[in-house]
Amino acid sequence: MTDAKARQQDTLFVTSLEKGMRILEAFSEDKTELGLADLVKVTGLEKSAAQRYANTLYELGYLEKNPETRRFRPAVKYLEMAYSYLWADYLAQLAMPRLIDLSRQTSQTINMAEPIGTDIIYVVRMPNHRTNFGASAIGRRVPALVASSGRVILSRQSDQAIRDAVSNWPTRQYTQRTTMDRGAILDNILMAREKGYCTTQGQVLPDEVNVAAPICSIDGIPVGAIHCSLPSIRWTIERAEAEIAPLVVEAAQSIVPSR
């Protein structure tokens, strides 16, 4: 990519650091424990480079090493970064009390998400019923077009932005019911714009009904979303709209960040 080449030239870009971050980022859902050879495959680094960078991160406490298999995995220190972020995130600070209230009112799983590129990322999660753990962890990224939170954030943007997103942003089939039809996604977003909230069913996890409402800054820019996930065994979209949506919308509207 020309992008990488431009960086090579740029004396303000330290490629060594980038390589290190590549190692840090190599771990994911399916890759929780990686040996040196795995790291080479995932990151595309030279064997020798992978060795040195992994070793450095190990010595810095970011990676643990299984003494038997000699494979690396993320150390608890990964979590410290989350703390630094959350402390600096004005929106999370502001929203937390309302999220706690909403969690108690509904007795259901409440999440808050923020946009990041073409995805949304979960910033606060308050599980209330047993569910897939990994799926309900902080920091999870999901394509904005798939998640109800992402769609409802889009619904508050310009027609232009919506159309651009719907036609160009990536999707991913998480369940059998995940909508891959971009026309249907557009309809859902436009519907959300009218109603003020977005409902979906089984898009990311099967057997889940979701209701999401946008959090907008004082000048109307959508900066995040609250979303409630309900077990579809007990909840239809209709019932969710009647009983849950008003509460979610109210909570979201009560949060008005100034920046």
Place this chain on the structure above:
Amino acid sequence: MTDAKARQQDTLFVTSLEKGMRILEAFSEDKTELGLADLVKVTGLEKSAAQRYANTLYELGYLEKNPETRRFRPAVKYLEMAYSYLWADYLAQLAMPRLIDLSRQTSQTINMAEPIGTDIIYVVRMPNHRTNFGASAIGRRVPALVASSGRVILSRQSDQAIRDAVSNWPTRQYTQRTTMDRGAILDNILMAREKGYCTTQGQVLPDEVNVAAPICSIDGIPVGAIHCSLPSIRWTIERAEAEIAPLVVEAAQSIVPSR
């Protein structure tokens, strides 16, 4: 330190990466937004180095830059690392369902912590009453000697280890009531060993009563702790011991990681 010198020599240690991580770690509770000059102060790097490393992290998406003040702050990408960790953390996976149950049973704030050096770090947090947000965020580190979770983890270790920790590990005065008397801390730990749980009051946050129980692996090694925090306006230690402690202990004992 000779440690740093040893690293200088080590061809397997990439000092550039260390410098980059220093920038990443520069942000904390009191330092949520740092300019270049601030970064120089906090990290001890040269101005030119701070400039290049911060810029690199900015381009990689780890830092945001306030266009007006030109100061940096952590970007949402910080949270992705939390996700990688949580997904790889066997204990968190295992504990989550029990934590959810416990949260519903008690209707109180439930946390899970893991030891890291002389601290404990909060891995799962399920707030149930409005409280200081930053204090209840994932990834927060607290000296093990101060937190009830830390003490109860220590209580399952050898006399030797306990005495060593109590006399050498760091403490910190969070509130007026934080116990700085190491003798009293030792007593509290020994009491916890007898009872199977640890109770404290106002150690980290004022007006909070805490009950913690250890999570032990199948070979008896303490690998974490569950802890419940209660508003001291409504809860005395006695009432917490009677009504909450048994539930916390039961939940903790039901979690038995094999490794």
Place this chain on the structure above:
DNA sequence: TACGCTGTATTACAATATAATACAAGGTGT
């Protein structure tokens, strides 16, 4: 207006990361 303090940009230089090795240790299949 002059000064100090930011953040930004460019350079010549050498320190540092590099890639190429070679070796040891398990694991696999024959």
Place this chain on the structure above:
DNA sequence: ACACCTTGTATTATATTGTAATACAGCGTA
């Protein structure tokens, strides 16, 4: 039990890459 392959580890001479010094521009303060 064998050779074979893959994995992690360690060492070196080399030049690529990060470095520190420097200069400049923008802003608020005195």
